[in-house]
Amino acid sequence: MTLRGVMDIRKSPTTKGNLLSYYRYISLAVVSVFFLLNPQFIKAGVVVALAVVAWIIIDAQRKYLWNNKVLQSILDTQQDELLHIKKELSETMLERAHLDQLIIIEEQNRIANEIHDRISQRLFGIVYSLHSLQAKSRTMTNDELNDEYQFLSQSANTTLKELRAAIYRLSSLKKGEEPFIHLLKKYLDEYSRLVDVQIDHQITGDEAWMSDALKQALYRVISEACGNAVRHGQCTVIELRLSLLQEKIVMEIQDNGIGINVHKYDGQKEIGIGLSNIQNTVNSFKGTFSIEGIPGFGTAMRVEIPNLTIRKKEEAVV
Known part of the structure; x- marks a missing residue:
């Protein structure tokens, strides 16, 4: 039961006037008994007794109707709260599901880098050793040759085991693999249906140069911005334009x-936290963040994030 419901019940006639009603009933009952016991006032006693009964019935009905009204108000409030919680939970689950997809992609890329950095280098070393061994085999004894072959055989077996393990990990993740752009569009479409808000999105460019950390950060910025627009902006239409350029986003x-x-959002805790999260995320990638809002006309947000990888390469060349 909510605090509002408790306060309504405390204000209701059921609790407020119980003692007063009882005193009235007792007083009228005593008067009616007095009249009934005196033959001279028997008619008046009957009238008073009927009045007492009528009063009791009317008062009981009034209390019943009031209690029903209070209980219905409590039920309506609780139902609204449950619907709000359910909606927020659905939004969180949707965001989490798509974020898990990004984590899968990040893990796949990590495994691919592991294959390149460790396994491919080890295979190169084995091939190089075989060529070297072939060139100097005529000057080596049989025992030395056997030792070299045994060492290369062990290295090849170790490399094979690592390659199999990497392939197995990739296979277990393969079913969940989806490109970032496709995943982002899918999230926006599902979120649009969930909150019953039209989301028009236009995404251009190539995601190939983006790091996994940047993809996750951009996903969080977009989901936070859309959530603010729906919850606090109370909008019906959102327009998203995303350009994945080689030099910047x-x-x-x-x-x-x-x-x-x-100018006042700092005083609104929930809105302030959401915008601060966006600001901090963008700052962590050396980007810029701006927002403009006109009461009654909507809100516009712009984010720019440079491609630091390309910038570092250009600086290295210079």
């Missing part, structure tokens, strides 16, 4: 909501 989100007063 440019993201623009605009909604038709009530508009956030950016």
Whole structure:
């Protein structure tokens, strides 16, 4: 039971006027008995007794109707709270499901790098050793040759085991593999249906140069921005423009909501936390973040994140 419901019950006639009603009933009952015991006032006693009964019935009915009203109010409030919790839980589960997909992609890329860095280098070493052994085999004794062959055989077996393990890990993740752009579009479409808000998105460019950490960060920024637009902006339409350029990422989100007063959002805890999360995430990638809101006309947000990998390569060349 909510605090509001408890306060309503405390204010209700059921608790507020119980003692007063009992005193009235007792007083009227005593008066009616007095009249009934005196033959001179027997008619008046009957009238008073009937009045007492009628009063009891009317008062009971009034209390019954009031209690029903209070209980219905409590049930309506609890139902609204449950629907709100269910909606927030669905949003969280949807965001988590797509974030898990990004984690799968990150793990696949890590395994691919492991194959390149460790296994391919070891195979190269084995091939190089075989060529070297072939060139100097005429000057080596049989025992030396056997030792070299045994060492190369052990190295080849170890490499084979590592390769099999990597392939097995990749196979176990293969079913969950989805490109970042496809995954992002899928999330936006599902979120649009979940919150009953139209989300128009246009995503261009190539994700190949993006790191896994940057993909996860961009996903969180977009989900946070859309969540703010729906929950706090109360919008019905969101427009997302995302350009994955080679030198930088440019993201623009605009909604038709009530508009956030950016000069006052620090005083609104939930909105402030959401925007601060976006700001901190963008700052961690040396990016820029700006937001403009006009009350009654919606909110516009812009994020730019540079490709630090390409910038570092250019600086190294210079």
